[in-house]
Amino acid sequence: xxxxxxxxxxxxxxxxxxxxxxxxxxxxxxxxxxxxxxxxxxxxxxxxxxxxxxxxxxxxxxxxxxxxxxxxxxxxxxxxxxxxxxxxxxxxxxxxxxxxxxxxxxxxxxxxxxxxxxxxxxxxxxxxxxxxxxxxxxxxxxxxxxxxxxxxxxxxxxxxxxxxxxxxxxxxxxxxxxxxxxxxxxxxxxxxxxxxxxxxxxxxxxxxxxxxxxxxxxxxxxxxxxxxxxxxxxxxxxxxxxxxxxxxxxxxxxxxxxxxxxxxxxxxxxxxxxx
Amino acid sequence: xxxxxxxxxxxxxxxxxxxxxxxxxxxxxxxxxxxxxxxxxxxxxxxxxxxxxxxxxxxxxxxxxxxxxxxxxxxxxxxxxxxxxxxxxxxxxxxxxxxxxxxxxxxxxxxxxxxxxxxxxxxxxxxxxxxxxxxxxxxxxxxxxxxxxxxxxxxxxxxxxxxxxxxxxxxxxxxxxxxxxxxxxxxxxxxxxxxxxxxxxxxxxxxxxxxxxxxxxxxxxxxxxxxxxxxxxxxxxxxxxxxxxxxxxxxxxxxxxxxxxxxxxxxxxxxxxxxxxxxxxxxxxxxxxxxxxxxxxxxxxxxxxxxxxxxxxxxxxxxxxxxxxxxxxxxxxxxxxxxxxxxxxxxxxxxxxxxxxxxxxxxxxxxxxxxxxxxxxxxxxxxxxxxxxxxxxxxxxxxxxxxxxxxxxxxxxxxxxxxxxxxxxxxxxxxxxxxxxxxxxxxxxxxxxxxxxxxxxxxxxxxxxxxxxxxxxxxxxxxxxxxxxxxxxxxxxxxxxxxxxxxxxxxxxxxxxxxxxxxxxxxxxxxxxxxxxxxxxxxxxxxxxxxxxxxxxxxxxx
Numbered sequence: 001x002x003x004x005x006x007x008x009x010x011x012x013x014x015x016x017x018x019x020x021x022x023x024x025x026x027x028x029x030x031x032x033x034x035x036x037x038x039x040x041x042x043x044x045x046x047x048x049x050x051x052x053x054x055x056x057x058x059x060x061x062x063x064x065x066x067x068x069x070x071x072x073x074x075x076x077x078x079x080x081x082x083x084x085x086x087x088x089x090x091x092x093x094x095x096x097x098x099x100x101x102x103x104x105x106x107x108x109x110x111x112x113x114x115x116x117x118x119x120x121x122x123x124x125x126x127x128x129x130x131x132x133x134x135x136x137x138x139x140x141x142x143x144x145x146x147x148x149x150x151x152x153x154x155x156x157x158x159x160x161x162x163x164x165x166x167x168x169x170x171x172x173x174x175x176x177x178x179x180x181x182x183x184x185x186x187x188x189x190x191x192x193x194x195x196x197x198x199x200x201x202x203x204x205x206x207x208x209x210x211x212x213x214x215x216x217x218x219x220x221x222x223x224x225x226x227x228x229x230x231x232x233x234x235x236x237x238x239x240x241x242x243x244x245x246x247x248x249x250x251x252x253x254x255x256x257x258x259x260x261x262x263x264x265x266x267x268x269x270x271x272x273x274x275x
Numbered sequence: 276x277x278x279x280x281x282x283x284x285x286x287x288x289x290x291x292x293x294x295x296x297x298x299x300x301x302x303x304x305x306x307x308x309x310x311x312x313x314x315x316x317x318x319x320x321x322x323x324x325x326x327x328x329x330x331x332x333x334x335x336x337x338x339x340x341x342x343x344x345x346x347x348x349x350x351x352x353x354x355x356x357x358x359x360x361x362x363x364x365x366x367x368x369x370x371x372x373x374x375x376x377x378x379x380x381x382x383x384x385x386x387x388x389x390x391x392x393x394x395x396x397x398x399x400x401x402x403x404x405x406x407x408x409x410x411x412x413x414x415x416x417x418x419x420x421x422x423x424x425x426x427x428x429x430x431x432x433x434x435x436x437x438x439x440x441x442x443x444x445x446x447x448x449x450x451x452x453x454x455x456x457x458x459x460x461x462x463x464x465x466x467x468x469x470x471x472x473x474x475x476x477x478x479x480x481x482x483x484x485x486x487x488x489x490x491x492x493x494x495x496x497x498x499x500x501x502x503x504x505x506x507x508x509x510x511x512x513x514x515x516x517x518x519x520x521x522x523x524x525x526x527x528x529x530x531x532x533x534x535x536x537x538x539x540x541x542x543x544x545x546x547x548x549x550x551x552x553x554x555x556x557x558x559x560x561x562x563x564x565x566x567x568x569x570x571x572x573x574x575x576x577x578x579x580x581x582x583x584x585x586x587x588x589x590x591x592x593x594x595x596x597x598x599x600x601x602x603x604x605x606x607x608x609x610x611x612x613x614x615x616x617x618x619x620x621x622x623x624x625x626x627x628x629x630x631x632x633x634x635x636x637x638x639x640x641x642x643x644x645x646x647x648x649x650x651x652x653x654x655x656x657x658x659x660x661x662x663x664x665x666x667x668x669x670x671x672x673x674x675x676x677x678x679x680x681x682x683x684x685x686x687x688x689x690x691x692x693x694x695x696x697x698x699x700x701x702x703x704x705x706x707x708x709x710x711x712x713x714x715x716x717x718x719x720x721x722x723x724x725x726x727x728x729x730x731x732x733x734x735x736x737x738x739x740x741x742x743x744x745x746x747x748x749x750x751x752x753x754x755x756x757x758x759x760x761x762x763x764x765x766x767x768x769x770x771x772x773x774x775x776x777x778x779x780x781x782x783x784x785x786x787x788x789x790x791x792x793x794x795x796x797x798x799x800x801x802x803x804x805x806x807x808x809x810x811x812x813x814x815x816x817x818x819x820x821x822x823x824x825x826x827x828x829x830x831x832x833x
Contacts, residue, residue, distance in 0.1 A: 054675050055824060078678035086831055088672035092606050093599060104595035105677040133606075 003066040005030045005157050005188035006051065011060035013046050020046045022212045024060070028190060028205070030156075033183050035203035036192045039259050043212040044192045045085050045161060051190070052082045052159050064157060078107065081155035083163050087146040091135035095126050095145050098134060099152055106153035113152070120148040123178070125171065139166040147175060157188045164198055176202060200251035210259045224249050227257050289393035296384060296397055312744070312761070319761040324409070331410040334361075335417025342421030346429075351518030354418070358440065358510035361414055365444045366451060368407045391554050398550060402449045415441055422517065429520050432528075436513040436535070443509050443539045450546040457549060506531075509538045592679045596687025597694070603666055604659075604695065614655065614699060617648040618706045645714045646722040648703040653729055654770065656692055656699075660737035661766045663688045665748035669831045674819075681819035682812045685738045696730055720794035725777055728797055731804035732773045735811040740765060742818045745829050776800055 006028035013021040021043040028034045038044045049055035051062060053073055062069040064076045090098055096117055103113025121127045124144040134142060143166055150158060158179075164172055179189055179202065193199050199206065200220065207217040216223055227249060249257075307313040338357055345353040384397060419437045423430040505511040516531035621644045663685070664671045674684050700723070707714060714722070744762040780796035819826075 052676055054672060054827060056820070074678045074680065076678075077676060082676045084672060084676065086669045086672065088670050088676065090599065090603070090667060090670040090673070092603050097599070097602060101595050101599050102673075102677070105592050105673075105679055107591075107678065 002030060004028055004063070005032070005065055006034075006190060007063045008051070009061045009063075011047070011050060011062065012058050013043075013050060013055065014058045019212050021050070021057075021209075024209065024212075024214045026207060026214065026217070028188060030065075030188050031183060031186050032205050033179070033189045033203045034191065035199035035206040036190060036209065037196070037199060037206060037255060038192075038209035042209045042259075044209060047209065048159055048161050048190070048192060049084070052080065052084065053077060054084065078153075079155060080157045080159060081150035081153065082159045083143075083146045083150045083161060084159075085161045087142055089134050089142055089146060089149075092133055094131050094133055095121060095137070096130045098145065099149055102149040103152045108153060116152050120152060123174070124148050125174070140168055140171060143167050144171055144175070147178075151178075151182070155187065157190065158182065160189065160191045160193075162193055163191065164193060164195060196250075196252045196255060206251070208255060208258050216258050220251065220254075223254050223258075227254050231257070289390045289396075292389055292393050293396060315761045319764045322764065323406075327406040327409050328413070331413030334410055334414040335420075337417070338414045339417035339421030339424075342418040343425045344421075346422045346517060346521065347425035349521065351521050352506070352514050354422075354514035354517060355505060355511040357414075357418065358513060359505070361411060362444060362510045365407050365411045366448055369405055369448055370451070370455075391551070394554050395547065395550055399445055399449055402452065403445050407448070408445065411444055412441060426521060429517065432520055433517065436516055436532070439532075439535050439539060440509065440513050443535070443542060446539065446542045446546055447509075450542050450549070453546060453549040453553070457552075507534060509535065512538070592677075592683045593687040593690065596684055597690040600663075600666075600688050600691035601694065604691070607666075614652075616655065617651040617699065617703050620651055621648045621703065621706050621710055643714075643718070644711055645704055645707040646718065646725070648707060649700050649722050649726050650729070652699040652703060653696060653726065653733065656696055657733060657737070657766050657770070660689075660692055660733050661740045661762055661769075662744070662746050662748065663692070663737060663741045664826065664830060665741075665746050667830065668747045671745075671830045672827050675823055675827070681742075681815040685734075685741075685812060685815050689734045689738070692734070693730060696726070700726060717791040717793060721797055724794045724797040724801055725780075728777065728801035728804050729773050731801065731808045732776075733769065735804070735808045736766075736769045738815050739811055739818065742815060742822050742826060745826050747830050747832055 004027050006026060008024055008026040011021060011024040011026070012019065024043075024047060026047075036044055036047065046055065050057050051064070051069070053069060053076070065079055067076050069076050090101070093101065099117035099120060100110070100113050103116060104110065108116070118127075121130050124147070126141060126144060126148070129137065129141060134145065137145065143163065147160070147163060150160070160179075163175065167175065176198075183189060191199065191203065203220070205217075205219050206223060208215050208223075216226065218226070304317075308317050338361075341357050342354060345351060384394070389397070415437045419433050422433045426433075506515040512531045512535040516528050516535070519525075519527035519531060659666070664674075667673075674681065704714075704719070713719070740762055744765070746762070777797065777800070780793060780800055783796055784790050784793040
């Protein structure tokens with residue numbers, strides 16, 4: 001059996017009395033484009049922080065490419081790339097300086113880091129901005145730079161927390177193409193995003209977390225079949241997204257059915273003062 | 276959906292806004308003591324504040340006695356002799372300690388519909404929350420009381436002049452900070468400043484013969500013009516006004532008061548010019564060049580790829596971190612003035628000793644300019660050494676995601692600070708040589724070895740403290756870094772310990788009557804410090820893991 005790229009067992013994180021993530025068992029096969037979804041506060045960021053070593057789990061284990069993250073932290077980190085929620089950039093370096101720095105931190109020699117830096121800046125259309133301090137970059141430019149930094153060492157597993165947030169449509173196409181080419185070369189991508197259309201288009205497999213617990217995991221078709229089977233078994237449909245014969249559920253519909261949300265909140269109607 | 280009604284929009288009153296800001300500051304202060312760390316910070320701030328208050332009260336007593344004596348004995352003009360040092364302290368102390376400053380950032384309120392007047396008030400009020408203002412206000416209170424006792428009929432005038440001088444100082448300090456931030460944010464200005472710094476160091480050499488010659492002149496002939504001119508400057512004007520009032524010279528009094536008001540207005544206008552730009556949303560940025568630069572012919576990719584030559588032979592995390600750290604510091608306005616201060620200290624020593632008779636203790640101190648300046652240089656760097664992840668802010672997360680151990684991170688940072696310190700020590704040595712001639716060989720050797728010992732001790736403690744008490748630092752700002760009370764006190768205690776250990780070596784050498792052995796004793800301490808450094812460096816990996824959540828949370832604060 002092939003070693004999973006990412007595997008967690010009983011992964012739990014408690015903050016005092018609150019269990020932000022509880023007993024999460026994830027399996028991500030190598031080469032998968034994996035979407036990790038959940039409503040706000042469901043535990044997505046907490047999970048991704050634990051998977052990338054930013055947060056210690058309260059219980060459970062994490063294995064990346066077969067290595068235990070707790071005991072082989074440095075070896076694991078050498079093989080992964082991360083775009084975290086806050087991007088973790090060094091604002092007072094220029095784009096060039098930052099990518100050179102990151103490359104060396106991941107063990108690239110200076111000439112290689114410099115060569116890849118130039119190529120990545122060109123690819124991300126940031127070459128014009130190479131002398132500008134990162135703090136002066138727009139949000140979208142920072143996002144592109146963070147992604148460039150995450151891939152400069154050629155990671156085998158890439159963790160992306162909302163990578164397309166604030167990125168313009170043109171850059172978004174470029175980034176998607178790059179990510180798909182990485183998948184084609186055998187890399188694994190673990191992605192969280194609130195834009196379900198993007199996840200649906202890119203990801204072959206999806207997991208959904210709600211209230212800290214993993215409530216669904218599998219390929220899109222498996223999730224769809226599960227929801228349809230449940231809908232068929234249920235007498236009524238309270239979510240307002242009934243399945244009709246021949247209809248193919250979108251990921252948004254699947255997601256809403258699984259986490260129990262509805263398309264529109266009745267509370268919005270009460271905010272009469274909102275113009 | 277119910278019918279939409281337009282929201283009741285009214286222009287917010289600036290008084291209401293100021294009250295809200297004051298309230299939120301108070302709530303933040305109250306809420307900050309909910310955590311143990313916050314409570315410790317509060318205790319530390321009260322402790323530090325207490326000592327500054329003691330210093331201010333001592334000053335108030337001195338100013339009170341001085342004011343009473345001068346005004347009571349018909350020498351009102353001499354009050355200027357107290358106001359000039361006060362002005363210098365008020366303006367120079369915050370600059371010299373800008374790397375340690377504890378001001379809140381008022382620009383965060385600009386996201387709200389805050390009127391310009393309210394913004395100015397908030398900015399000045401926030402800026403006034405510092406030790407120099409506390410000491411200054413207490414000294415002025417003492418002066419007012421002393422003068423009022425000496426001449427009760429002038430009490431309202433004395434109060435008015437004291438308030439005007441207070442307002443002038445508050446505005447001037449803010450103006451200096453605002454303009455320096457603006458200028459230092461530009462690379463060209465920093466380069467000019469660096470050249471000026473070097474010119475200052477070498478220029479001092481040419482001052483020496485001039486001042487030697489001047490020392491033979493009689494004071495009245497030399498200073499008479501200056502004394503007359505200073506009467507029309509802000510510290511001289513209150514004294515001049517009081518002397519005129521005591522002598523019944525109404526026109527002179529009126530002219531002095533009007534001129535003082537004009538000075539206040541002038542400084543306010545200069546401050547306002549800068550704050551208006553802030554208010555409009557101008558940001559400090561390297562990316563605001565004067566004119567677009569011509570692209571060089573080489574390809575962009577190649578240009579982007581070119582690594583800095585000086586580091587070209589070094590690869591790996593440690594040199595990468597050291598290089599990154601030095602780049603950060605080179606772009607930091609807050610580092611420039613503290614780094615200049617040790618050399619200025621030497622200059623002050625030198626001029627202080629010029630007027631001293633042979634055997635005068637100021638003259639004796641001047642021979643120790645090199646060790647004193649070097650020690651001060653290390654003291655200036657302790658703010659960074661003891662909070663070395665603070666400048667990385669949210670970027671510190673990267674060290675947890677990258678395949679590096681924290682011992683490598685700290686080694687890189689310590690290497691950068693060590694290089695910076697070495698450079699500063701060389702400059703101080705040159706300045707000491709130019710001012711006083713080369714220090715004795717044993718003293719030079721003892722200073723250098725002592726610096727190695729002290730630096731290693733500071734790095735050992737600083738690395739651990741950086742992990743346990745991190746605080747975000749905004750390098751683009753002079754001051755306004757938020758409170759670091761506990762770590763400042765801990766740092767102070769550590770400096771005391773280091774000084775005591777070095778003192779033991781000095782004492783032994785002194786008791787043996789062989790001061791030339793001092794470098795040897797300090798070398799033994801330096802070796803022990805190196806062992807301690809290696810041990811503490813090893814501890815950082817474990818401590819970094821155990822404190823990562825608190826550290827990331829603290830450094831990611833907006």
